[in-house]
Amino acid sequence: MNRFTAVFGAVVICLIVCLGWLVMHYHSAAAQQETRAETADQQVNTAQAITSNVLSAMTIFNSIAEANQHAKEQIVLDASGAAADIKVAVADDDCTNRPVPAGAVERLQQYANGLRQSSSGAFTGKPDG
Template sequence: MVGERLWKPLALIALVALSYWGLSSWRYAVGHADGKGEADRTWQVKWSQRDAGEAQAITDNVMLTLNIMNQAVEANRNAKHQIALESQRAASDIKAAVADDDCARRPVPAGAAQRLRQYADSVRSGASATD
């Protein structure tokens, strides 16, 4: 008899409790999904910033390497130019020194001429190998 009178209020209380539990679970799931999405966006921003920083560092290193290589090429070019100028000066000094000498009019011995040609060829091949 007591059970016959209490089943309706107990069923109503159980229905309200289950509804409250279902609503709470749904709200928790929605809030958790929103929070997860926000966390994902935050991490995405951090990773994007990190990637951009790495790309900038790589670009800076490439530019620095190119500048160093350009400076080395320019220094090499200047050194070759100075060597060529010094060679021209030496040749003109030698021509001026032997211009009035009687040995300038005498033929050069064949052995000496051949040795000078070999030396000149080795100097030329050494200079072209460094280009």
């Protein structure tokens, strides 16, 4: 029986060592998987934040573009209305048959060029007057 007890004890010790090794191995693997899962969660959160920021920026850009388009359309309407009003106002006036002074023509052209530049986004920083 003494030999049986020694062999049995050795087998039990071997089983305990093997089980301990398995527990440590799977504990380490579980810790690695947990770290990978946390990293993946962080990457998902970062990607969602970036996507949200891009969508917000696009919404703002589209709003600005739409506002600019409406402003341009309003300027065209105002200009055509002003032109029609001026035509009616000077229809029977003898000033329409006189030439416009060269200085006035040049100043009106400068003003028109300034309007074109400001509507295209260029800013000269110079006053119109």
